[in-house]
Amino acid sequence: MELIKPDIGLLIWMLFSFGIVVYVLTKFAWKPILGAIKNRERSIQKSLEAAKNAKEEMAKIEFGNERITQLAKMEKETLLKEAKELKNKIIEEAKEAAKLEAKKIVEEARKSVQHEKNLVVNEIKNQIATLSIDIAEKIIKQNLADESKQKRLIDDLVKDIDLN
Amino acid sequence: MQKILLYISFVSFLFISAQGTAIASIGEPESKEKHEEQEEKEGFNPGVFIFEHIQDGYGWHVFTFKGHHYSVPLPVILYSKNQGLVVFWSSKLGHGHSYKNFKIAHDGSHKNKIIQINSRGEFLERPFDISITKNVVAIWFSSILLIWIFVSVAKTYSRREGLAPKGLQSLLEPLVLFIRDDIAKNSIGEHSYEKYTPFLLTIFFFILLNNLLGLVPILPGGANVTGNITVTMALALATFITTNVTGNKNYWKHLFNPPGVPWWLKLPVPLIPFIELIGVIIKPFVLMIRLFANISAGHIIVLGFFSLIFIFGNMDPKLGYAVSPVSIAFTIFMTMLELLVAFIQAYVFTILSAIYFGMASEPDH
Incomplete structure (x- = not known):
């Protein structure tokens, strides 16, 4: 029976001691410990959030980079295309110009050939005239060897001359 | 490990056997001494042996050497x-x-x-x-130990701010978090668990430390603190007072005028309020009995196994030696079990207290 009979003296000491333990531990142990744990949890939470944000930011930046790369690629392609076109155009134009120049040169050549030809023809004409005159002179000289004929010719010529 | 176990069992065997012969004669009047001696010769009384051990005492008996009792006077x-x-x-x-x-x-x-x-x-x-009895000294010792442990851990927290826990701190932090999250937060609720957590932590570690010290057979331990009805009464009283002092309007309303109960159960005979009031008393009463009975029972069984040695030893010393290995094996097994019980009972007391606090602080909805 004495085992289950509470003892007032022990009860008083126990309540007194336990009260002090609760008070001291609450003030000097539980509050700092729980506070520190809470602070740490908060900082862990914050760090996790920061990490998450950083990750998102990184993803954004990566996406931006990709877009920029893509844009640059597109730009490059258009530039290349334009350059190609320009090149073709320039070649085309050069060809055109060359053609024109060639034509001009050919024309000029033709003209000069024509001119030369004319000159040659004139020369030949002159030569022929001179030759003809020479021939005619020789023929005439022969014809005038005969006296009567000379006389007649002179007469004819005298007749033709108008003396006024 | 095995060596340590052997050593422990050997030491505890020596210690308890010495105490066993000693306690039998302590506190007996002189006129009875003759009869007592006769009784000792006749046989060993396991009942007396066990109850002397699990009860409070005015002095703290340490050991007996050649018939002299050496005890610390208190x-x-x-x-x-x-x-x-x-x-x-x-x-x-x-x-x-x-x-x-x-x-x-x-x-x-x-x-x-x-x-x-x-x-x-x-x-x-x-x-x-x-x-200042044996139990009072044991309570003071465990209280000082508890305060010293946790104040030093708290200092570690402030010294190592922002660093990972280390040493004793990392040993105790899981327990503290377990009480805070799994007991206080779960049973009381988000709204007011913070108010009760210090009390729950204190009561858990107080019971746990005293349970464990009760298993230590040598001097600062060995007192049956948590297996003493007065101590468990004080602990239950602390829970009872905390519950009823912090109980809100809703709690008292559920006590005296529980909603959803037919009026004829409240008037003219206040049957339900009466039952509820009995419940208020029974809750801490059950806390008191459970802790006391569990811890005392464990100690009684351990001591019972040891008594076997002397019961058989009184028949024939050889028989006593033969029984002792079995006894020690069983005692080791029981001590392991008690180690488990030490945790379980501290946990049960704490979680039930938390549930009562949760009832007392539940907001109206």
């Missing part, structure tokens, strides 16, 4: 009507001696307690007794 503080305040060492009352008309009763309703006697040696009264 202060006896008494207040009686005709003698006023009397303070003396418990060693003055050893072997049934009386001192200043006080002696330890060996039978009657105040067995093993100090009583005041008149000049003829007759019972006069039981004085108001606030002696």
